[in-house]
Amino acid sequence: MHHLKFLVILRFKLTQNNMSDIASKVRSIIVDKLGVDENEVTPEASFTNDLGADSLDTVELIMEFEKEFNLSIPDDQAENIQTVGQAITYLEANAK
Amino acid sequence: MRRVVVTGLGALTPLGNSVQEYWEGLVAGRSGAAPITKFDATRFRTRFAAEVKGFDPENHMDRKEARKMDPYTHYAMVTAEEAFRDAGLEGLALNGERAGVIWGSGIGGMYTVYHEFKAFFEGDGTPKFNPFFVPKMISDIAAGLLSIRYGFHGPNYTTVSACASSNNAIIDAFNYIRWGVADLFITGGSEAAINEPGVAGFNAMKALSERNDDPSTASRPFDLDRDGFVLGEGGGALILESLDHALARGARIYAEIAGAGLSADAHHITAPHPEGLGATLVMKNALRDSGLGPADIDYINVHGTSTPLGDLSEIKAIQNVFGQDAYQLNVSSTKSMTGHLLGAAGAVEAIASIKAICEGIIPPTINHFTDDPAFDPGINLTFNQAQNRTVRAALSNTFGFGGHNTSVVFKAYRA
Structure with missing residues (x-):
């Protein structure tokens, strides 16, 4: 019983970590690829309007997310990922 | 036609990362060759x-900018910046x-192609x-990026x-200025x-020297034991201007371009014409133009790559x-020091060549050990030591x- 409780807590913590891991990985990819400052990478920040990305940068970002989180983002979904927050939400929902 | 002068220089070479360091290396007769550090060449010839x-x-x-450029473009941006300043x-x-x-x-982004394909x-x-x-x-992106960097809307x-390749670039820029199409070029x-x-x-292709036991003496143009060229890399940038444009802004003038020549061997994909047919024609054309x-x-700063056939022809x-x-000439191959920078060689x-005019010093052909009887000993190949002239x-x-084949004639600027 004691054991089980411990496992439940552990699992909860891991999931929490996974969630924040995704957000922090997304942020660090954006910082790396767009050469922006970490504090500019707010959830509302738009890649093109706020973070200086052009159309090729945006394609590269999506590809980096696919690589990092080992998934394939269909084009019609990728079109809807235009802000940092949208990227995190999509990846938290879809990353394995 | 308008006169064309050289007013700015930039260099990134195996001898040093500025014109100053490059020239000091040339005059000192240093070799830029050494074991490869860019990749593991253990199994390479x-x-x-x-x-x-x-x-x-x-x-x-x-x-962010650096990441979007192949190394050949990094070299372009940095040498152009030095020349511009x-x-x-x-x-x-x-x-x-x-x-x-x-x-x-000559090649463009080979590094990028290789890694993406891999x-x-x-x-x-x-x-x-x-x-x-x-x-x-x-291979055109460097020119495009430079136009963006400097806001140059002229020919690009x-x-x-x-x-x-780069001699062709210099010749085209020279022509456009003298024809009045533009006033200034990078x-x-x-x-x-x-x-x-x-x-x-x-x-x-068996084009490279395989003297692995002694890289710094491997590029030895005109030496009996030359065994191929040494691969080099880097870049060189020149600012060319119409004389009027340079004078109007009070620019310092290094030298004037007197003329240029172009020709083709029409002989073989890689081997030079054995009698130097195309090379003869190109120098004749350049002299006539000048x-x-x-x-x-x-x-004469020769092509002189240190290959058995090329040096001879x-x-x-x-x-x-x-x-x-x-x-009466001084002839030297600075590739004995820099290796062969391929498309950047010109x-x-x-x-x-311009620094030789400005400084009155002929950079040497280093690594001369054994005379090759195929060369007329009356030709001053400027072996081993720089000469004042x-x-x-x-x-x-x-x-x-x-x-x-390309040939450019630079001359001391006289008003």
């Missing part, structure tokens, strides 16, 4: 090259519509090419003629082919063109695979 050393593009541009153009209100960029690169072949067949793959790889493109060239396919490809005679030239050609006057050798005019040859 040639395991040394003349690499650019201590260069980090991020010291010159932000990481050197010419005193920073902060000037230039007429961008009258300023252009013509750059030379990733694809190592994958499961799903293409994951980077969206910057094409704009990084194409890249010349590709293998190892003659020109020159860059190359970054010291990578696995670059070395292995030239090795397969209005100078053989006796007016003091120095070029000296034959010089003797064809200069006759008795050949014995640009860095133009700089060597007043240089009124210098001719710079570069020849490329495909049989492309």
